[in-house]
Amino acid sequence: xxxxxxxxxxxxxxxxxxxxxxxxxxxxxxxxxxxxxxxxxxxxxxxxxxxxxxxxxxxxxxxxxxxxxxxxxxxxxxxxxxxxxxxxxxxxxxxxxxxxxxxxxxxxxxxxxxxxxxxxxxxxxxxxxxxxxxxxxxxxxxxxxxxxxxxxxxxxxxxxxxxxxxxxxxxxxxxxxxxxxxxxxxxxxxxxxxxxxxxxxxxxxxxxxxxxxxxxxxxxxxxxxxxxxxxxxxxxxxxxxxxxxxxxxxxxxxxxxxxxxxxxxxxxxxxxxxxxxxxxxxxxxxxxxxxxxxxxxxxxxxxxxxxxxxxxxxxxxxxxxxxxxxxxxxxxxxxxxxxxxxxxxxxxxxxxxxxxxxxxxxxxxxxxxxxxxxxxxxxxxxxxxxxxxxxxxxxxxxxxxxxxxxxxxxxxxxxxxxxxxxxxxxxxxxxxxxxxxxxxxxxxxxxxxxxxxxxxxxxxxxxxxxxxxxxxxxxxxxxxxxxxxxxxxxxxxxxxxxxxxxxxxxxxxxxxxxxxxxxxxxxxxxxxxxxxxxxxxxxxxxxx
Amino acid sequence: xxxxxxxxxxxxxxxxxxxxxxxxxxxxxxxxxxxxxxxxxxxxxxxxxxxxxxxxxxxxxxxxxxxxxxxxxxxxxxxxxxxxxxxxxxxxxxxxxxxxxxxxxxxxxxxxxxxxxxxxxxxxxxxxxxxxxxxxxxxxxxxxxxxxxxxxxxxxxxxxxxxxxxxxxxxxxxxxxxxxxxxxxxxxxxxxxxxxxxxxxxxxxxxxxxxxxxxxxxxxxxxxxxxxxxxxxxxxxxxxxxxxxxxxxxxxxxxxxxxxxxxxxxxxxxxxxxxxxxxxxxxxxxxxxxxxxxxxxxxxxxxxxxxxxxxxxxxxxxxxxxxxxxxxxxxxxxxxxxx
Numbered sequence: 001x002x003x004x005x006x007x008x009x010x011x012x013x014x015x016x017x018x019x020x021x022x023x024x025x026x027x028x029x030x031x032x033x034x035x036x037x038x039x040x041x042x043x044x045x046x047x048x049x050x051x052x053x054x055x056x057x058x059x060x061x062x063x064x065x066x067x068x069x070x071x072x073x074x075x076x077x078x079x080x081x082x083x084x085x086x087x088x089x090x091x092x093x094x095x096x097x098x099x100x101x102x103x104x105x106x107x108x109x110x111x112x113x114x115x116x117x118x119x120x121x122x123x124x125x126x127x128x129x130x131x132x133x134x135x136x137x138x139x140x141x142x143x144x145x146x147x148x149x150x151x152x153x154x155x156x157x158x159x160x161x162x163x164x165x166x167x168x169x170x171x172x173x174x175x176x177x178x179x180x181x182x183x184x185x186x187x188x189x190x191x192x193x194x195x196x197x198x199x200x201x202x203x204x205x206x207x208x209x210x211x212x213x214x215x216x217x218x219x220x221x222x223x224x225x226x227x228x229x230x231x232x233x234x235x236x237x238x239x240x241x242x243x244x245x246x247x248x249x250x251x252x253x254x255x256x257x258x259x260x261x262x263x264x265x266x267x268x269x270x271x272x273x274x275x276x277x278x279x280x281x282x283x284x285x286x287x288x289x290x291x292x293x294x295x296x297x298x299x300x301x302x303x304x305x306x307x308x309x310x311x312x313x314x315x316x317x318x319x320x321x322x323x324x325x326x327x328x329x330x331x332x333x334x335x336x337x338x339x340x341x342x343x344x345x346x347x348x349x350x351x352x353x354x355x356x357x358x359x360x361x362x363x364x365x366x367x368x369x370x371x372x373x374x375x376x377x378x379x380x381x382x383x384x385x386x387x388x389x390x391x392x393x394x395x396x397x398x399x400x401x402x403x404x405x406x407x408x409x410x411x412x413x414x415x416x417x418x419x420x421x422x423x424x425x426x427x428x429x430x431x432x433x434x435x436x437x438x439x440x441x442x443x444x445x446x447x448x449x450x451x452x453x454x455x456x457x458x459x460x461x462x463x464x465x466x467x468x469x470x471x472x473x474x475x476x477x478x479x480x481x482x483x484x485x486x487x488x489x490x491x492x493x494x495x496x497x498x499x500x501x502x503x504x505x506x507x508x509x510x511x512x513x514x515x516x517x518x519x520x521x522x523x524x525x526x527x528x529x530x531x532x533x534x535x536x537x538x539x540x541x542x543x544x
Numbered sequence: 545x546x547x548x549x550x551x552x553x554x555x556x557x558x559x560x561x562x563x564x565x566x567x568x569x570x571x572x573x574x575x576x577x578x579x580x581x582x583x584x585x586x587x588x589x590x591x592x593x594x595x596x597x598x599x600x601x602x603x604x605x606x607x608x609x610x611x612x613x614x615x616x617x618x619x620x621x622x623x624x625x626x627x628x629x630x631x632x633x634x635x636x637x638x639x640x641x642x643x644x645x646x647x648x649x650x651x652x653x654x655x656x657x658x659x660x661x662x663x664x665x666x667x668x669x670x671x672x673x674x675x676x677x678x679x680x681x682x683x684x685x686x687x688x689x690x691x692x693x694x695x696x697x698x699x700x701x702x703x704x705x706x707x708x709x710x711x712x713x714x715x716x717x718x719x720x721x722x723x724x725x726x727x728x729x730x731x732x733x734x735x736x737x738x739x740x741x742x743x744x745x746x747x748x749x750x751x752x753x754x755x756x757x758x759x760x761x762x763x764x765x766x767x768x769x770x771x772x773x774x775x776x777x778x779x780x781x782x783x784x785x786x787x788x789x790x791x792x793x794x795x796x797x798x799x800x801x802x803x804x805x806x807x808x809x810x811x812x813x814x815x816x817x818x819x820x821x822x823x824x825x826x827x828x829x830x831x832x833x834x835x836x837x838x839x840x841x842x843x844x845x846x847x848x849x850x851x852x853x854x855x856x857x858x859x860x861x862x863x864x865x866x867x868x869x870x871x872x873x874x875x876x877x878x879x880x881x882x883x
Contacts, residue, residue, distance in 0.1 A: 042874055042877065043877065046874075046877040046878050046880065047877045047880055047883060050880065050883050112754075113754040113755070113756065114750070114753070114754055129755055130754065130755050130756060139740075139742055219742075220704070220740050220741065220742035220743075220882070222882055222883060229605070230706055230873070230877075232609075233605055233606065233609070234706060234708075234711070234873050235870060235873055236633060236637075238609075379605060379606055382606060383606065383609055383613070386609075386610060386613040386614075387613060390613040390614055390615065390617070393614075393617055394615060394616075394617060397617060407617075409617055409619065410614060410617050410618070410619060413613070413614060414614070414617075414619055489605075492602075492603045492604070492605070492606075493603055493605065493606040493607070493610060495601065496601070497573060497599035497600060497601050497619075498599050498600060498601075504602075508579065508580055508581070508602075511604065511744070512579075512744070512746070513743075513744060513746050513747060513750075513776075514773070516775065
């Protein structure tokens, strides 16, 4: 839509998209520069095929395992009634606060030859050495996928539960009236109607998996991310690293667009927001016990066992790990995560409302493009952010010298600006996706009604849309907040002098296999991620 | 108020807010690949001695790339690395500048100085083969080449071949024996591994204790560090430390070191810090805290390290090893060492 009058709201989304995209673009541009080292051909002829198949396998496994975890949980909690359901509906989100690299280390320690599990088994059965029995090795592709799924499945759970809850109860009722069993109603009504949420959830998980380095590396699984690190940091070829990154992104963009294209004619709006509770299936007997066993053991694996182990370590190494710096690192982590979450929310509102006000290819692509950074590994984002910001600094200083003003040094790339931008590039996708999936459920007829009643677009957004998607906004805030608390690789590289976050502090010890000393700060990361969950959940509950 | 003046005030304000640009009277900025537990105590000592404040950024990856991007505006004065390949990469990329200092020349022997004095080694360490106390006993005659022979099938543990310490060992073998022989060695070594390369150097010693393998390829100083950790002491006590290739080329050495950044804004302070790091106090700290071999003659290794005895070092020039660095990485890909 081209309007003759100048409208600043049309520039804003593009400005935001350009800023968030600049690091990714910088990497793309590097990919096309000439590479004299021949590193790419070398990789292609040696290890790249294995890296590619590993990447694909890890993503597929993580997504599948996450669906197996999340789909039943979401449906049980949204559509059934059983003891502890009220508590479960928010506790099931909490594993998001667990940094996967820490869960990985905890489980490796527990399941190791010298760990408590195998020790107990040997004690019970009288086995002596490693040759006496078989025990599955956790340091495999499947082990890595399992651990990643344990902390990523809540994304899907969250979105699916939201979709199941807001799905028109009438449709489900109609299906039941027409004689469908709950089981068939689930497959033929609930699932198709939640496709948008499913798609967003899966792509978030896929992107997060693709961007992960710490966990797969810990499990000695080599993926495309390994190739990027090797070529760029060891062979010193940014061009080859950029080529591989670009390939990764390209595949991702194609997949997401395909999914969107296949959904182009589907329109799902919430018609009945007052979800009535008496439609839930009351579970009894073995069904009840089955559901309880499934949900609570999943929580045991993803939440209670890792946290319990960390508490045990923290308790035994308490005096070694408690120091005055811990407080200042906690504060750093907190306000940084808070700032990033607020900014990501703004980004999400800007690009999503732009699409709502002037739908079309351009708006759609601004949403997609602003989310690309999520799939890029942290260290690559870090360099991606360094390229435009250092150029900006150099340009600014040149200009200042030209104008006889004293130069100011690296005010963008040498300060926290770069760290905040790096986080935004990585995590805006979560906010954008979350706001997107709640906004599509608000029928456009409401906007039209508001406009007919004389409200301008801004007022309509403020008075009609935002109140309706409040839940989505809060979710977006929490998710970005938690991701920022956990973030490691970009923080390591982009932070200014003398600046530590909880995550970088934990990493100092973890990288030396000294998890015991890191247990206390690791618990802080988890606890600080849990608190906003609980607070927001209370707030939402009071309203209902 | 003119635009120019307004701009000046605005930017000055902005730069005060940014933490990298504090206008403390005396300071020096350090980018460090080496870890805080080792470096922080030394810097404290340096500040106490000179009054110069030290600002540090620690990271394990990407610091060189950051300096490269920051260009002439970089506020970094000094780069500390934990291995030789990064020193070489740093100077090759033209990011360092030569340092003329009588103190450095006196403290650091010429073989531990880079071309045109663009870098200086601060410590050296050996790449050892640890053997199981229970199943092997001491193996004083062992060589790196042995690890690739059929007798060692399924008995060797090591971390990723791509780790700088292993790349450097492979590069030294390429430098000694040529690429073809090095490739055969690497293939033999891969065939003998008890498990896919994984974990860090300490995890290999742990694997020996658990009976997964009999030999672990690990740096010397980790033994000292494990002996001082309540949980890891039993790992350390399950192995003997052996210095390989005593009858042939000598044990492979790697170094950690320091370089002065080309555009260092606090050059004088930076050189003072470099001199301090090569001096008795810091050299002794490297020896005592991290069990490394000090480069300064006259500073003794820690009691524990000294108890491992004298040994023959590989005397090959570090620059010759560095020249094979990229070839080594490509070779690792060719034999799919980590996969």
